[in-house]
Amino acid sequence: MEYNTGQTSDAVRRAWAVSFPAEPGCPNGRTMYIVLARKYRPQTFEEVLGQAEVVRTLTSAIAGGKQAHAYLFSGPRGTGKTSMARILAKALNCEKGPTPSPCNECAQCREITVGSSLDVLEIDAASNRGIDEIRSLRENVNLRPVRARSKVYIVDEVHMMTEDAFNALLKTLEEPPEFVTFILATTAPEKIPPTIRSRCQQHFFRPLSMEVMKKALAGIAEKEGVAIAEEALERIVDFSAGAMRDCLSVLDQLIVYTSGMQIGVAEVEALLGLVEDRAVEQLLLLLRERSVDRAVALLHQLMREGKDPGLVLDGMVKKLRDVGYAVVGGGQECSGGREFFAQFASVPLERLLDALSETVEYKERLRRESLQVVLLEILFLKLVKIIGKTEQDTPRTAPEPPAPAAAHVVLEKKTPDPASPAHPESLSPFRRKAKAPPAAEDTRAGSQAPDIPFGPEEWKHLLSGVKKRSKNLEAFLKEGRPERFADGVLTVHFSVSRKFHKTSADTPEHRKIVEEVLSQMAGRPCRVALTLSDETPKKLLDQPDVREAISFFGGEIDRVEE
Ligand SMILES: [Zn+2]
Structure with a gap:
């Protein structure tokens, strides 16, 4: 059996990286979508999220005129290291500075913002070009800045540098020209030689807290005029594991995917392949x-x-x-x-x-x-x-209501079946029936045996048929589960927490779509009934006498009848 095991998070991230243009603006003059991470990149120390300690240390040092020659920013990806480095470069070079509050208006500030400053050089140590740039760094490091007060080298992913490059960097750090500042950024500080680390002022960037990210994301969604459900925000933040950039990339994708419609949990899960x-x-x-x-x-x-x-x-x-x-x-x-x-x-x-x-x-x-x-x-x-349940387990809370006396269990005498081999297509170590039992199959009291099998395959078929007619309806409907299919009526059950989905799916217009797809599948007119309840199912099978009966007959539960 072959599985599509889904995209790994990294694959998703790579996909995002190529989905949008790297540069804002468009040659033929049309307005082009600017990715949110770029649009909302912090431009002042105050705007950097969740790194208050780093901001405090840096700003008070600048205010006191005590800048270091080399900084090492370490922390997980997407926590604002490069943004902070650019703001620091502005703080050092702003025409009204050095100042902890760069103006963002002077030529120096503006050039740094768009990345065109000749004196603030960004090097990605992980790229091929980066290797060449570091090689030439040593030759050029002693040249005075072209226009700015100081020359700033921002080296990203610095742990990827070669040994030669580290040696060259070390020589420079031992006797740095007074007008040069190095800002090294890394996700793996332990891979940087101690000789380099000890010559840098180190700052640790923390993963952003869920609350900080959620608030920021909600704020940006609002500015963009995007309606997004609270729970959907939580899912995105959860998925992004402390990296704001990932959060914004997901929102970018959702804005395109839903073309401006309300974003709910269903959309987030559909996009990320999250498990419900x-x-x-x-x-x-x-x-x-x-x-x-x-x-x-x-x-x-x-x-x-x-x-x-x-x-x-x-x-x-x-x-x-x-x-x-x-x-x-x-x-x-x-x-x-x-x-x-x-x-x-x-x-x-x-x-x-x-x-x-x-x-x-x-x-x-x-x-x-x-x-x-x-x-x-x-x-x-x-x-x-x-x-797994044991005899000793006693419910601590929420005692179960007793099973109705009228209910009885129909047992099927279990006979060994030598003809049934292990599942042929599967690597599974388990013996299984040729057809997997439907996930919604219910051996509890109260549910009737279906007159026509309506398992996961049928349910999936129905959903995909519905999806062709209405994507929204499919998203609502799949929050329910098929309870039974009897007398041409398919009962779909929604838990109370999915009340919204049930109500949204339960309009005459929507029911008509489901019924048409269902009728086509069944080859006869069918109806659909959507139900809602939080009734705790009766744990008939936990009744001692039922267990005894099962063990006495050596059977397994075939179905349960009222
Ligand atoms: Zn300025």
Whole structure:
């Protein structure tokens, strides 16, 4: 079985890098889209986000006339190192300076802003041209600045320099001409020789906090007149892991992708291939119920949809962490809502932590190993042992309502089936039925057996048919899940947290589209019913007498009837 494992974050980032023109303006005079990272690049120290300490040290040194000859800016990508370097260059060369508040209006400031200053030279040490530029640096470093007060060399990715280049740089740093300032920027300070580091004033840039990024992103979206949902902002910030530039690149893409429409979580997830919260919850619930088989089937489905295995693990880590906090916090609800929390609230904290560290470890291993899906399946087996339900588990909160007396379980006598081989197309170590069980298959009391199979394949088919008619409707509809298909009526269920999606999909016009696609699929007139509830499903299977019956008959649940 071949999977599209989705784009890695790096691949996405590379794709962004080439999606937009590098320079603003357009030769034939049409207005061209200017990427947000460029448009909103900070131009003063005050505008730099989240690096208050660095700003304070730099500005007070400039105000006191105590500049260094060499600075080393280190920190993760997208945290503002190059922007800060340019502002520092302006502070040193502004015609009204040196000043901690460069005017941004004089010739020097303006030239630095657009990158045309002859005295402020930016070198990318990682590029081929950068190597040549560093070679010529030593010959030219003693030449006085052309127009500015001082000559500033901004060397980006300085850790990529060759040994020769480092030696040349070291000689210059040992006896720097008084009019030269070096600003070295790096994401890997440990790769820079200590002899260089010790001659620089070092500044550490922190990853931006979620709050800072969210606020900035919301502000920029507002200035751009883009309507974006709060939750969508959070997803983007989450994905960007502290790098503002990535945040803005995602917003750039979304503006194009949605052509100015409201941006919601569905759009962000569609763009980034993020794994929906609900799918992650479902995975963990299946593991809690010890249904490795169904968890693996769901995993394979996610892979077929092009989700990234790393993002599946990210989602699981986040959920387990939320549950951990909720348990420590004395039973307050976690982000997963009532049913999810009720299922996990009874897991002892130490087991949750074990599950969490196991998942984090596999996340690391995922980077190094190639059989990613198999790796995840092995993790699932381990997690079942850790968080799977045991006899001792007693619910801490949210007691389950008793199962209705009228319900009974239909058991199918289990007979070994030697003719059924391991899944032929799969690398999976698990025996599985030839057709994966539908993810929405429900063995709980209350749901009827479908009269026509309506599994993930059919659901996907329906969604893609709907998508051809209305992209928005498809985005709303896929937040629900097919509950049953009986008597020509497809019931699609939405959880309360998806009320907005349900309401949006449940208009006469939208229902008509779904029904037309569905009727075409079924070859007869069909209807669709959208339902909404947060009713906690009855845990019939947890009833002691039901368990006893199952173990007595040695069977497995075929279906549950009222
Ligand atoms: Zn100026």
